[in-house]
Amino acid sequence: MIDLYTWGTPNGRKIPIALEELGLAYRVHPVDIGQNEQFAPDFLRISPNNKIPAIVDHDAPHGPQSVFESGAILVYLAEKMDRLLASSGPARVAALEWTFWQVGGLGPMAGQLNYFALRAPEPLELAIDRFADEVRRLLGVMEGRLEKVPYLAGTDYSIADIASYPWTRAAVATLEKIQPDRPPLPAVRGWLERVGERPAVKRGMEVPRA
Numbered sequence: 001m002i003d004l005y006t007w008g009t010p011n012g013r014k015i016p017i018a019l020e021e022l023g024l025a026y027r028v029h030p031v032d033i034g035q036n037e038q039f040a041p042d043f044l045r046i047s048p049n050n051k052i053p054a055i056v057d058h059d060a061p062h063g064p065q066s067v068f069e070s071g072a073i074l075v076y077l078a079e080k081m082d083r084l085l086a087s088s089g090p091a092r093v094a095a096l097e098w099t100f101w102q103v104g105g106l107g108p109m110a111g112q113l114n115y116f117a118l119r120a121p122e123p124l125e126l127a128i129d130r131f132a133d134e135v136r137r138l139l140g141v142m143e144g145r146l147e148k149v150p151y152l153a154g155t156d157y158s159i160a161d162i163a164s165y166p167w168t169r170a171a172v173a174t175l176e177k178i179q180p181d182r183p184p185l186p187a188v189r190g191w192l193e194r195v196g197e198r199p200a201v202k203r204g205m206e207v208p209r210a
């Protein structure tokens, strides 16, 4: 059994998508970050950076194993099940490249864009423009990749697609709202549809349920 600590945000939804895809049994523990529950001492013992998602795997070979950081959790789960991440070779390299690209690039930049464009108490044009430009640039990089291959790691669906799906969906929606006249990203949109149709993605995007 895996304990999943999460909330209904793009980072929080990557892990239930992976758990659903891998068919692993899990218990959801909602951590309401709007109520500062991420600072509770019990949660900080698992996730010292006070961020969701985090897991505890009670069936790990050396006893209960906690993991924080979504990229580390995705690699951990994929390696545990030997699925969604090739064990060696170019497909593994590509899956890790695009997973880290998402965790270190698209996620933080789209997060800042969402904050400044949709939630900030006052509109800061400079910040909105800066993050919108960077998110559009990142989605352009993704567009170039997906013009050549169906999934980020190449021919097969992998943890790179799982990491990127919730953030790409959020980023495209935000850009459509603030820049409705800018040209679409057809390859990215096709990939969003392809990935979004997977039953595990549909189920994972509903976690944690209200």
Ligand SMILES: N[C@@H](CCC(=O)N[C@@H](CS)C(=O)NCC(=O)O)C(=O)O
Pocket (backbone or CB within 6 Å): 009, 010, 011, 012, 033, 038, 050, 051, 052, 053, 068, 069, 070, 071, 103, 107
């Ligand atoms: N690099 C982290 C980012 C996680 C993250 O930013 N989580 C946000 C929600 S999407 C959070 O828990 N924020 C609470 C806080 O910063 O106090 C990961 O990929 O797991």
